[in-house]
Amino acid sequence: MPNSSGYRAVVSARNLTKRFGDFTAVDGISFEIPAGESFGLLGPNGAGKSTIMRMLGGVSRRTSGELEVMGLDPERQGPEVRAHLGVVPQQDNLDEELRVRDNLIIYGRYFGLPMSYLRPKSAELLEFAQLGDKAGARIGELSGGMKRRLTIARSLINDPGILLLDEPTTGLDPQARHVLWDRLFRLKERGTTLVLTTHYMDEAEQLCDRLIVVDRGRIMAGGSPAELIRAHSSREVLELRFGAGRNASAAGALAGLGERIEVLPDRILVYADDGEAVLGQAVARGLEPATSLVRRSSLEDVFLRLTGRSLID
Amino acid sequence: MTERSGDARPQRPAPAPLRPPSAAASAARARRWGTWYVAEHKLRGMRGYLGVIIAYSIGSPLMYLFAMGVGLASLVDSTSGARAFGGVTYLQFIVPALLVSTAVMAASEEFSYPVMSGFKWRRTYYGPLASPISPQQICQGHALAVAVRLLAQSVAYQAIVIAFGATGTRGWASPLVAVLAGLAFGLPMMAYAASIREDRGQFALVQRFVVVPLFLFSGTFFPLSTLPWFLQWIGWASPVWHATELGRVLGYGHVEPAWLSGLHLAYLLLLAGAGLLAARRTYARRLEA
Numbered sequence: 001m002p003n004s005s006g007y008r009a010v011v012s013a014r015n016l017t018k019r020f021g022d023f024t025a026v027d028g029i030s031f032e033i034p035a036g037e038s039f040g041l042l043g044p045n046g047a048g049k050s051t052i053m054r055m056l057g058g059v060s061r062r063t064s065g066e067l068e069v070m071g072l073d074p075e076r077q078g079p080e081v082r083a084h085l086g087v088v089p090q091q092d093n094l095d096e097e098l099r100v101r102d103n104l105i106i107y108g109r110y111f112g113l114p115m116s117y118l119r120p121k122s123a124e125l126l127e128f129a130q131l132g133d134k135a136g137a138r139i140g141e142l143s144g145g146m147k148r149r150l151t152i153a154r155s156l157i158n159d160p161g162i163l164l165l166d167e168p169t170t171g172l173d174p175q176a177r178h179v180l181w182d183r184l185f186r187l188k189e190r191g192t193t194l195v196l197t198t199h200y201m202d203e204a205e206q207l208c209d210r211l212i213v214v215d216r217g218r219i220m221a222g223g224s225p226a227e228l229i230r231a232h233s234s235r236e237v238l239e240l241r242f243g244a245g246r247n248a249s250a251a252g253a254l255a256g257l258g259e260r261i262e263v264l265p266d267r268i269l270v271y272a273d274d275g276e277a278v279l280g281q282a283v284a285r286g287l288e289p290a291t292s293l294v295r296r297s298s299l300e301d302v303f304l305r306l307t308g309r310s311l312i313d
Numbered sequence: 314m315t316e317r318s319g320d321a322r323p324q325r326p327a328p329a330p331l332r333p334p335s336a337a338a339s340a341a342r343a344r345r346w347g348t349w350y351v352a353e354h355k356l357r358g359m360r361g362y363l364g365v366i367i368a369y370s371i372g373s374p375l376m377y378l379f380a381m382g383v384g385l386a387s388l389v390d391s392t393s394g395a396r397a398f399g400g401v402t403y404l405q406f407i408v409p410a411l412l413v414s415t416a417v418m419a420a421s422e423e424f425s426y427p428v429m430s431g432f433k434w435r436r437t438y439y440g441p442l443a444s445p446i447s448p449q450q451i452c453q454g455h456a457l458a459v460a461v462r463l464l465a466q467s468v469a470y471q472a473i474v475i476a477f478g479a480t481g482t483r484g485w486a487s488p489l490v491a492v493l494a495g496l497a498f499g500l501p502m503m504a505y506a507a508s509i510r511e512d513r514g515q516f517a518l519v520q521r522f523v524v525v526p527l528f529l530f531s532g533t534f535f536p537l538s539t540l541p542w543f544l545q546w547i548g549w550a551s552p553v554w555h556a557t558e559l560g561r562v563l564g565y566g567h568v569e570p571a572w573l574s575g576l577h578l579a580y581l582l583l584l585a586g587a588g589l590l591a592a593r594r595t596y597a598r599r600l601e602a
Binding site: 020084106154159 | 336338351435444446600
């Protein structure tokens with residue numbers, strides 16, 4: 001449905017709130033996702049990201065606020081909304097009693113899809129997930145990355161307009177993550193709307209056109225990864241390590257350098273537009289860090305700035 | 314990394330994109346047939362342990378029949394005669410009881426660990442939950458698949474005992490009673506299983522202190538009236554007893570007042586119906602938190 005700014009929002013949330021007893025998991029969140037966008041919810045564990053995802057699919061009832069997915073209310077029209085969605089849950093729930101291909105076919109049956117569609121479609125999706133030669137394999141024979149790709153293939157069986165991915169690469173090794181990102185990137189190119197939660201800043205930077213940073217059920221900031229970094233961090237960061245117990249005293253000696261200093265348990269971060277220059281100034285003050293690293297600001301720094309905490313505990 | 318996706322082989326013409334029916338049509342089909350889809354899934358899964366099902370549901374009661382109905386019967390029939398069992402042989406007496414007991418035991422298995430597995434261990438309920446299927450349909454589909462299994466095993470058992478002349482052909486409806494007994498015990502069990510968050514051996518306790526006593530004290534191997542009065546209540550509360558008595562009426566014309574047969578049937582329907590309602594509610598609460 002076109003909204004006031006003229007684009008077609010496939011998801012629209014206004015003051016979305018979810019309480020479990022005294023605990024407020026989602027606290028008055030508002031956002032819109034236009035068709036074809038890749039939208040991220042970035043935040044630490046327990047921020048309320050998964051609860052938002054469950055409300056989008058109508059499998060968790062909101063306490064208050066408004067929510068529309070494809071112009072429908074997920075609570076009242078759950079089956080109609082879910083027929084548009086593909087869902088990749090945080091924990092794989094493939095059926096280990098069925099073979100790889102049957103996991104896709106049986107799942108497709110839940111969407112009322114006929115076998116004449118499901119047979120060729122499952123073959124196509126197994127190719128897409130690079131599992132073409134595993135069609136007859138048992139689930140137990142697959143690696144973690146393969147299971148994840150199969151779960152994504154399964155979520156595409158109904159050709160969904162919106163794909164919800166909850167922590168898609170958590171627990172995967174770096175190579176498996178890159179393969180997965182590549183597949184998700186192809187879906188994005190085809191125009192599928194991606195909504196993903198992650199607590200990995202590199203994942204958010206790779207995949208998201210736009211994201212909201214969520215903490216304790218509230219939106220701390222929103223925008224494209226580059227916008228967020230520009231608005232909430234310096235261009236570069238100097239990371240200094242002085243060894244256990246010496247970071248606090250070294251931080252005192254660094255006072256006044258750069259735009260801002262963060263003291264973490266294991267290292268000190270100095271935010272500045274020119275990290276090398278600040279490192280030179282620190283050495284000129286007689287400081288001798290055990291290690292030093294100059295890098296570009298990332299979403300991790302944005303999160304730290306906004307919440308005072310890091311993304312991964 | 315080797316590239317094996319379709320676009321690496323341009324010589325093959327791109328197939329027309331496969332388009333599913335519209336989302337609205339998909340949702341409408343799921344609303345209408347969802348329970349059957351869930352049952353289809355579960356029945357396909359059961360094929361994986363078909364051998365165990367056959368051994369457990371058909372082999373085991375036949376073993377009992379042979380030991381009791383042939384071995385023990387020669388002793389029982391020669392001492393107390395047919396009078397003690399309402400004018401039939403001991404074998405005829407226990408054929409309907411074993412049919413019902415086996416169905417109830419199979420139900421107690423299918424409505425315990427697999428339910429816990431769906432919610433917790435393998436989380437298989439959460440797959441369909443993300444599709445147009447509702448939690449109530451997930452519950453009903455699981456129950457329907459078990460009912461199909463119970464019907465299949467009961468028909469097979471009945472066919473075998475008829476073939477060996479252990480009962481007459483008039484007992485053709487007995488498998489339906491066995492299925493009803495399985496659901497009357499199993500659906501309340503399903504509601505209970507769905508409410509369990511942590512497995513602390515509850516199912517083993519139910520097996521030992523509910524299922525086995527029901528098997529022994531429900532008029533299975535001797536008429537309920539031969540038990541002391543303070544144990545007879547177990548039978549009256551037991552779906553196994555009510556179904557067994559119905560099975561005896563159907564199987565060899567056991568004589569009892571029509572109202573009592575009606576009461577057996579009503580009691581079984583009541584337990585199954587109440588169990589289904591409770592299970593549906595528990596599934597919805599747990600899956601739609």
